[in-house]
Amino acid sequence: MKDMTDTRLADQLCFSIYNVNRLFAKYYQKALEPYHLTYTQYIVLLALWQQDCKTLSDLAKExxxxxxxxxxxxxxxxxxxxxxxCRAENDQRQLTIQLTEKGREQKAAVENCLEKCNEQAGISTDQYYRMLEDNKYLMDGLKNYLEQTTQETV
Structure with missing residues (x-):
């Protein structure tokens, strides 16, 4: 079993995740190219596909x-x-974001495209969700650590 204090770059989880992040950027750039979308635009659409019609502040927070x-x-x-x-009628300071017909209609096509890309990358649905769970576990651990160390320094 490997020692977690091993300082070889190839054995560092942070370096592995850094490289995966760079590869994900390239992956999404290529996969979303037919729709002329960037990854960040895609996650905006994901948020709106989950719940349409959000305020700018809610979307930014999410x-x-x-x-x-x-x-x-x-x-x-x-x-x-x-x-x-569009601006809300009752509060002109509030900007509301809403999908168009194209935005709603293209959801299935974009999802199918990304599913095919996952298959071509050799990532099964089971593997995808297992990795997602592992990533959530890692994120929660890092968030907890940061919250604890922030509170200790206050």
């Missing part, structure tokens, strides 16, 4: 993105016909 990062991205998605941005 995606953990600053509104000044999200705004130009939403403008490009609106220009491409995926969504609309």
């Amino acid at each position: 995606l953990d993105l600053a509104s000044n990062t999200l705004t130009p991205l939403l403008k490009r998605l609106e220009s491409a016909g995926w969504l609309t941005r």
